Amino acid sequence: MSLIGFGMAFHPFMQVKEVGPNAYMTIVLGFLATGTILILIQRLNKKFPDQNIFGWGHTLLGPLGWFGSLLFILFIFLFDTMLVKRVTEFTSAAVLFRTPGWASIAAYVLILTYISIQGEESTGRLASILIGLVVLSTLILVLGFSHFKLPYVHPAYLFRDLNYLKYGWTGFICFIPFLMISASLHSNLRQQNLIASATVPCIGALFLILATFEMAGVFGPLGITRYSRPLYSLMGTIHLYSEYFFQNIILSIHIFNFMCFTMVTASILLRIVCKGLLELFHIQQNKLGLFTIFTALGIFILATLPGLITTLKYVPLVLFFGSLYTLFYITLLWVTSLFHRRTQ
């Protein structure tokens, strides 16, 4: 769900005209990179059971690991803020266009805070209830294929136009929150069942590949760059009760699904930031609620203050460096672990 929520929000945002007709292939490349990093996380988990990325940093890199973890938390915080900003912008533009931006952000952040304070179990239950929406979203995507034009994404371009290899990192961005969540868990489940945990990114990646493939097939390789929210625009092209006086029904369902996906992702990221900070600064767990409120306040301020120019200027940079750092930090931890003895 985090994959779909974040991927739907940010992958098209990073698309540039130069990617060409095979933009959907960037998700495939991102998926392959994620699979590799997931194996590294599993190896680290096996070597240092009952620890997460913050613990690994401390064990393997000492004081340097502390700063590494802090930077990792900072990126999670920034990713969460960007997600909040992106979702509330979307609702302000499409649904509640007279509501001031700060009010939408405040309402959204408060809901996230509430979910986050309820804990992992409640968030997990919420996610399992909402997982049906993935099926619904997939069905809607299938409906959208009625306008699909194969000449826009013909397989012949795969060998002729190789620009997607150069921009492969844009696909990797979708998977970053998933990797952030995976690396921050204490769970030992992955070491017993890697295949089961790998199913999650597989389903998410399949959905994103299907969505990006369809977007390019409907709007064309150059048409896709016109829309900052191509999936939203794609939903607007589907003919099902489209004679409805205001928005069509498919678009309304899509907005609801998107809100749900991102809500779960953003609340989990918020929880990880707070727990990570507690772990780094050795603060008691009973302060988690207070920390969550303060972090949420930070997200609210950071999401409210910047204008469109600042957002457009810095969001791609944060996404790029955040993804690069996640990749680098986990790889560094794994390489260091090769020279370290296994803990009992």
Added chain:
Amino acid sequence: MKITRCFLTLILLGWIIVTLSGCWDVSPIEDRALNLLIGIDRKDGKYRFLTQIPTLSGLVQTQHPGTDKNREIQKISIAEAPSLVETIQHIEDENYRAFVIGTVKSILLSESVAQKDSLKIITSFIRHPMVSSQTLLFTTTSNIEELIRLSPPYSIQPGLMLVRQQKSALKMARSFPVEAWEFVSRIDNGFPDAYMPIISIDKKDKNYLLEGMKVFKRGEMIGELNPEETYIFGILTGNAQRAFKIVHLKDQVIGIHDVSHQTKIKYKPTKEGRPTFLVTTKAEGTLLEVSPGLKMDPNTLKTIKISIENHLKKDITKVLQKLRRLASDPIGFSNQLKIAGVKNWRQIYRRSSFQVNVEFIYKNDPPAR
């Protein structure tokens, strides 16, 4: 601890309720100027923005005998300004209501606007988050004000009726709808070229007349297809699904009903390297209108079949040559050239020749002879 947690939760829930955004967006329907049909013209460097705004009673007008049919069901607003946004402001000033642009169902562009400004205008609408991507586009050579002021004798709003009329299967033989997103997508990608259906006034029936289309080249309007040629466009794109075909045989009129078409286009350069397209069309239809004197034996049926095939072949070739002359490709030959790896497809397209093959199949044996 439990009390603190409950207190904290209550405060959070309280804040959520207080900040819930719905309150800002409350706007009663009588304070909104909903619109269904927009017309845009350009005169003396200024945009002329015309819109049909349904009256509240007109919006819910029904077939009920109690409904006053003579009551005005819509109000026409016209504004002129150098920019589109300014015209919308003028419309609001005139109506004392918030103009809801998002409810528009069709946009009519005058010929002068469609000629040069179509992309700018349509993308301005697409940029609005509430405007549907499925908004239909039309262009016209008639007086756009007359078109907007036209009130055909329907039981529902003309703006809504126009959409139904354009999308009806039978109508789609001489006119084909184009939605805002598709028009923009064709221009963005540069292949195939864009097109726009023509709307005019049927003065006799006081109705909209949807026939023919304008064709574009790199976003600029460069030519027109008449209703017959538009039908051929429908055949070649597979859009004409329930058309009719009339053929003349020995001074007798033969009418084929429910004609559907399937066309395959293949790029096949000759050995000498001359670009050639193989166009294979399969048409299916039911023989309906036959003159009494005509004997319905296999030979006659074969003669009718050959006549239809020859007619279609001749018409298709004529339209293809016309489009090639205009260097416009709304049909999709460019798709084949792009797949084949041709970089400057338009140049090759202008030099191409067409091999047209048509096959007509009788759909079924009519119950009466």
